[in-house]
Amino acid sequence: MPKVGFVSLGCPKALVDSERILTQLRAEGYAISPDYAGADLIVVNTCGFIDDAIEESLDAIGEALAENGRVIVTGCLGAKGDIVKQTHPQVLAVTGPHALEEVMQSVHAHLPKPHDPYTDLVPPAGIKLTPRHYAYLKIAEGCNHRCTFCIIPSMRGDLVSRDVGEVLQEAENLVKSGVKELLVISQDTSAYGVDVKYRPGFWQGRPVKTRMVELAQALGGLGVWVRLHYVYPYPHVDEIIPLMAQGKILPYLDVPFQHASPRILKLMKRPANAENNLARIQGWREACPDITLRSTFIVGFPGETEPEFNELLDFLRAAQLDRVGCFAYSPVDGASANALPNAVPGEIRQERLARFMEVQAKISADKLQGKVGKTLSVLVDSIEGDTVVARSSADAPEIDGVVHIDGAENLKPGDFCQVRVTRVSEHDLWAKILSR
Numbered sequence: 001m002p003k004v005g006f007v008s009l010g011c012p013k014a015l016v017d018s019e020r021i022l023t024q025l026r027a028e029g030y031a032i033s034p035d036y037a038g039a040d041l042i043v044v045n046t047c048g049f050i051d052d053a054i055e056e057s058l059d060a061i062g063e064a065l066a067e068n069g070r071v072i073v074t075g076c077l078g079a080k081g082d083i084v085k086q087t088h089p090q091v092l093a094v095t096g097p098h099a100l101e102e103v104m105q106s107v108h109a110h111l112p113k114p115h116d117p118y119t120d121l122v123p124p125a126g127i128k129l130t131p132r133h134y135a136y137l138k139i140a141e142g143c144n145h146r147c148t149f150c151i152i153p154s155m156r157g158d159l160v161s162r163d164v165g166e167v168l169q170e171a172e173n174l175v176k177s178g179v180k181e182l183l184v185i186s187q188d189t190s191a192y193g194v195d196v197k198y199r200p201g202f203w204q205g206r207p208v209k210t211r212m213v214e215l216a217q218a219l220g221g222l223g224v225w226v227r228l229h230y231v232y233p234y235p236h237v238d239e240i241i242p243l244m245a246q247g248k249i250l251p252y253l254d255v256p257f258q259h260a261s262p263r264i265l266k267l268m269k270r271p272a273n274a275e276n277n278l279a280r281i282q283g284w285r286e287a288c289p290d291i292t293l294r295s296t297f298i299v300g301f302p303g304e305t306e307p308e309f310n311e312l313l314d315f316l317r318a319a320q321l322d323r324v325g326c327f328a329y330s331p332v333d334g335a336s337a338n339a340l341p342n343a344v345p346g347e348i349r350q351e352r353l354a355r356f357m358e359v360q361a362k363i364s365a366d367k368l369q370g371k372v373g374k375t376l377s378v379l380v381d382s383i384e385g386d387t388v389v390a391r392s393s394a395d396a397p398e399i400d401g402v403v404h405i406d407g408a409e410n411l412k413p414g415d416f417c418q419v420r421v422t423r424v425s426e427h428d429l430w431a432k433i434l435s436r
């Protein structure tokens with residue numbers, strides 16, 4: 001049984017942190033060593049409140065290093081910049097206070113968990129409800145915005161970003177278990193890390209910022225498709241477009257614009273509502289000509305006038321988005337938008353929805369038609385009789401179209417291949433296989 005020694009310093013809050021770490025260590029099958037000599041690793045939970053406490057903590061780390069040599073540091077001193085690493089560069093890892101998951105990650109990295117024949121029946125990637133070759137990767141829960149049509153923050157609370165090291169470890173496990181496409185999701189993917197001030201986490205022994213761009217960069221190194229969903233057009237979104245152009249992540253951006261009229265966007269309290277989205281879209285296309293843009297919209301929002309609706313249609317025609325979903329406004333119980341004046345009558349909402357879909361259907365059809373003759377890299381989803389059903393970078397599972405491949409043999413779900421598009425239907429493509 002691997003043995004961990006523990007030194008706990010500081011106030012009652014630090015003591016509770018120590019108790020949680022010790023509880024987790026025991027729950028995972030580690031033994032706790034009462035002395036340095038019998039331990040495979042020492043965790044020192046430090047205090048950094050006053051100078052004396054800092055000195056005591058640094059001394060305790062020094063003693064553990066001298067007596068044992070393998071030391072992980074956690075607690076308040078870990079949050080005080082580089083002081084631990086500067087004084088004791090040999091420590092294996094340093095985390096701040098209340099960092100149970102990070103401490104456990106460091107322990108796992110330097111002293112692997114004992115084998116448990118009961119829990120080890122579960123694959124490292126956990127139990128998945130998606131097909132084996134793609135998986136959703138949830139990076140945060142909750143949302144800091146208060147869009148007036150939405151009740152998610154009241155149900156799920158404010159944004160809580162997952163530890164970036166933990167997210168990347170999960171992604172790595174998924175890839176090892178055969179996943180070929182990672183679909184990054186949250187309520188507001190571009191806000192990832194705002195709640196923790198983009199603090200760095202650790203993955204594969206190196207620091208990675210808790211931030212969408214750095215996360216996308218790291219995921220892009222795993223050698224599988226990476227698709228980002230629910231990205232609001234904050235300025236830093238421009239930084240991920242080069243990753244798409246370089247082929248590190250899929251050139252696919254799911255940006256829920258919801259409307260184009262500045263007044264309606266303000267009434268909706270949409271994040272990034274002051275951005276010039278047409279200019280942004282143009283910039284993204286210049287930087288990455290192959291980019292697929294998906295968005296969703298709401299028509300008939302309370303107060304939406306006919307000219308404002310037409311502004312939305314003009315935006316659609318100018319933006320030439322590839323994939324679009326649209327809903328007629330529906331008053332969700334508890335949404336503050338329900339109290340806004342000048343509700344749009346139900347039949348006008350439906351009529352606007354139909355007009356919206358008519359405009360977009362033509363745009364989407366022209367876009368699909370433009371793909372005939374093009375060579376695409378596709379990922380096989382399923383085999384249905386003689387037809388192989390696959391998806392290209394432009395197609396997210398369940399929500400976008402598919403690519404039907406005629407006459408392809410010996411392909412199975414999770415295979416990549418190259419195809420040439422021969423014809424299109426309203427939503428899907430048909431193609432011939434070129435190579436595997």
Ligand code: SF4
Nearest residue numbers: 143145147150152187
């Ligand atoms: S719609 Fe607005 S409030 Fe609701 S989850 Fe998305 S960003 Fe947050």
